[in-house]
Every structure is written in C-alpha cells, then in structure tokens.
Amino acid sequence: MLHVMIRLPVVMLSPIIPGLSIWIEVPLIILLLMLLYVFVLLKLVRRFFHFPAPAFIGRGLDSRPRKRLQPPSMIIEALGLESGMAVLEIGCGPGTFTLDVAKAVAPDGIVYAVDIQEKMLDQLRTRMKGQSVENIMPILADAEGRIPLESETCDRAFSVTVLPEIPDRVKALAEIGRILKTGGLYGDAELVIDPDWPLPRTVKKWAEAAGLKHQSMRGNPLRYVLVFSK
Ligand SMILES: C[S@@+](CC[C@H](N)C(=O)[O-])C[C@H]1O[C@@H](n2cnc3c(N)ncnc32)[C@H](O)[C@@H]1O
Structure with missing residues (x-):
C-alpha cells in the first residue's frame, strides 16, 4: 500500500519535473503527502471542535x-x-x-x-x-x-x-x-x-x-x- 502511495505520485509528477533524481523526488513527494495528511486531519478535527487558534x-x-x-x-x-x-x-x-x-x-x-x-x-x-x-x-x-x-x-x-x-x-x-x-x-x-x-x-x-x-x-x-x- 505504502509502495503504491509513493510510486503513484512519482509517476504522476515525472512529466511535470522531468529529469529530477528519484532521491529528491521521493522525499519531496513524501513531504507533500505528509503535509496533505496533516491538513486533512486538521480540517476533520476543526469540523467538530471550534476553538481559537493558539x-x-x-x-x-x-x-x-x-x-x-x-x-x-x-x-x-x-x-x-x-x-x-x-x-x-x-x-x-x-x-x-x-x-x-x-x-x-x-x-x-x-x-x-x-x-x-x-x-x-x-x-x-x-x-x-x-x-x-x-x-x-x-x-x-x-x-x-x-x-x-x-x-x-x-x-x-x-x-x-x-x-x-x-x-x-x-x-x-x-x-x-x-x-x-x-x-x-x-x-x-x-x-x-x-x-x-x-x-x-x-x-x-x-x-x-x-x-x-x-x-x-x-x-x-x-x-x-x-x-x-x-
Ligand atoms: C486564525 S487567527 C486570525 C488572526 C488574524 N485575524 C489574522 O488573520 O492574522 C483567529 C483569531 O480569532 C480569535 N478569536 C477566536 N474566537 C474568537 C471570539 N469568539 N472572539 C474574539 N476573537 C476570537 C483568536 O484568538 C485568534 O486570534
């Protein structure tokens, strides 16, 4: 599953950033995915709990x-x-x-x-x-x-x-x-x-x-x- 989650965006991104080394591309995509997951998690939490931004x-x-x-x-x-x-x-x-x-x-x-x-x-x-x-x-x-x-x-x-x-x-x-x-x-x-x-x-x-x-x-x-x- 993890392999698919990483490999899929690599395949999708390769035409966008041609020639980018896989050693840069993979950490970049992992970072982007992590940010996206944190964002979605925060959105879900904020949907049910309203509190002032710290x-x-x-x-x-x-x-x-x-x-x-x-x-x-x-x-x-x-x-x-x-x-x-x-x-x-x-x-x-x-x-x-x-x-x-x-x-x-x-x-x-x-x-x-x-x-x-x-x-x-x-x-x-x-x-x-x-x-x-x-x-x-x-x-x-x-x-x-x-x-x-x-x-x-x-x-x-x-x-x-x-x-x-x-x-x-x-x-x-x-x-x-x-x-x-x-x-x-x-x-x-x-x-x-x-x-x-x-x-x-x-x-x-x-x-x-x-x-x-x-x-x-x-x-x-x-x-x-x-x-x-x-
Ligand atoms: C995401 S911050 C935005 C701050 C500022 N408007 C900006 O855009 O940089 C939201 C602010 O609203 C304040 N806030 C949240 N609930 C409030 C309330 N019920 N009455 C007054 N201020 C509130 C929070 O303390 C926080 O400072």
Missing part, C-alpha cells in the same frame, strides 16, 4: 509569505477605508491586518481590535510599540458575547480567518451589526490554506442570517473578501 501561531500569521497570499491592502481597498474612520476588527490576533488598517485611517481614525486571547493582544501591543502606532484600542472580549462598545459606533468592521473559529457565528455577526453604523460596511476575508476555510456561500448564509446584506466579492473562492452592508 497564540503561538502569531508569528506565522504575521509572516511575509502569509502577507503575500493575503495582503492587508485587500481589506483596505474592499472597505474603502479613509482617514478618520472608526473600524472594528474581530479576532485581530497579533495585528497582521490591524496595523495597516490603523495607518489607513490615521491620524483621526481608530481601530477597535477585539480578541478573545490576551496573549494575542500582547503580541498586537508589542507590534504597536515597534511601529509607533497609537490609534488602536485592544479589547479583550468574546465576539459571540457582548463587545464593550456602544451601538452604531463604527463606520467599518472586518474579520480575517476568524468566523469559523466562533461556535455561533451568526450571533457574532449580529454583534458586529449592532456596532456598525447604519449604511456601514463589514468585510470578511478567508484563505484556502486555513484548515477552517469556508466557501463564500457559507459566509454569505451566516451574514444574511445576522441581518447583513451582501454587496460584493473580491478575489476568488480560494482567497476572497466578501463585503456586506448594514
């Missing part, structure tokens, strides 16, 4: 390759962010998107950065200091509960690879809707390499159940930003 992955989330795949400009452009806006971010993590968004709404705008884990907010505070960004207010809260912000206070809201981690997404989206001003926009960005990656139509279903109206989609189903209005 804080130790903060570095990976803020890495250069990740930012290349999912640049913060995607959110800035999709939401038409301008100086002076008040923005809510749900599940900010280490601040990969928070800092760029805060710079886009500076000097008078503000980002309310909500996360359920203090350790993620600590990483955000470190990056704020490092980049001398002050217009971010880190807030420790569960988006599924009540976020300590008045209703209709934000012009924009967004989340990136967060919604599937929240057991009751519709409740969290309704809380985002409460904080958004009427006519305000909410953007959700997702990426296929996230083991939690949902299809755009799934996110649309959650958001519409929370009373948000779908406006547009940027990117493609593997890497997208969906925009909704209140």
Whole structure:
C-alpha cells in the first residue's frame, strides 16, 4: 500500500519535473503527502471542535509569505477605508491586518481590535510599540458575547480567518451589526490554506442570517473578501 502511495505520485509528477533524481523526488513527494495528511486531519478535527487558534501561531500569521497570499491592502481597498474612520476588527490576533488598517485611517481614525486571547493582544501591543502606532484600542472580549462598545459606533468592521473559529457565528455577526453604523460596511476575508476555510456561500448564509446584506466579492473562492452592508 505504502509502495503504491509513493510510486503513484512519482509517476504522476515525472512529466511535470522531468529529469529530477528519484532521491529528491521521493522525499519531496513524501513531504507533500505528509503535509496533505496533516491538513486533512486538521480540517476533520476543526469540523467538530471550534476553538481559537493558539497564540503561538502569531508569528506565522504575521509572516511575509502569509502577507503575500493575503495582503492587508485587500481589506483596505474592499472597505474603502479613509482617514478618520472608526473600524472594528474581530479576532485581530497579533495585528497582521490591524496595523495597516490603523495607518489607513490615521491620524483621526481608530481601530477597535477585539480578541478573545490576551496573549494575542500582547503580541498586537508589542507590534504597536515597534511601529509607533497609537490609534488602536485592544479589547479583550468574546465576539459571540457582548463587545464593550456602544451601538452604531463604527463606520467599518472586518474579520480575517476568524468566523469559523466562533461556535455561533451568526450571533457574532449580529454583534458586529449592532456596532456598525447604519449604511456601514463589514468585510470578511478567508484563505484556502486555513484548515477552517469556508466557501463564500457559507459566509454569505451566516451574514444574511445576522441581518447583513451582501454587496460584493473580491478575489476568488480560494482567497476572497466578501463585503456586506448594514
Ligand atoms: C486564525 S487567527 C486570525 C488572526 C488574524 N485575524 C489574522 O488573520 O492574522 C483567529 C483569531 O480569532 C480569535 N478569536 C477566536 N474566537 C474568537 C471570539 N469568539 N472572539 C474574539 N476573537 C476570537 C483568536 O484568538 C485568534 O486570534
């Protein structure tokens, strides 16, 4: 069985990488298969157990390759962010998107950065200091509960690879809707390499159940930003 599992991709790959030594090809394929199995396993686990991404992955989330795949400009452009806006971010993590968004709404705008884990907010505070960004207010809260912000206070809201981690997404989206001003926009960005990656139509279903109206989609189903209005 193992022989077939290794030999099959070698046969399939040989026309793609002609002339590659078998001693490189086989370990490469084993590595790819192992990554695929880990990914599928993680996807299966995440299907039944929803829990926040552990804080130790903060570095990976803020890495250069990740930012290349999912640049913060995607959110800035999709939401038409301008100086002076008040923005809510749900599940900010280490601040990969928070800092760029805060710079886009500076000097008078503000980002309310909500996360359920203090350790993620600590990483955000470190990056704020490092980049001398002050217009971010880190807030420790569960988006599924009540976020300590008045209703209709934000012009924009967004989340990136967060919604599937929240057991009751519709409740969290309704809380985002409460904080958004009427006519305000909410953007959700997702990426296929996230083991939690949902299809755009799934996110649309959650958001519409929370009373948000779908406006547009940027990117493609593997890497997208969906925009909704209140
Ligand atoms: C996969 S990370 C993404 C972080 C960041 N948005 C990014 O894309 O780099 C998901 C983040 O959502 C946070 N999170 C999960 N459930 C949450 C909840 N119920 N309320 C607030 N934040 C939550 C986690 O703590 C984690 O920081």
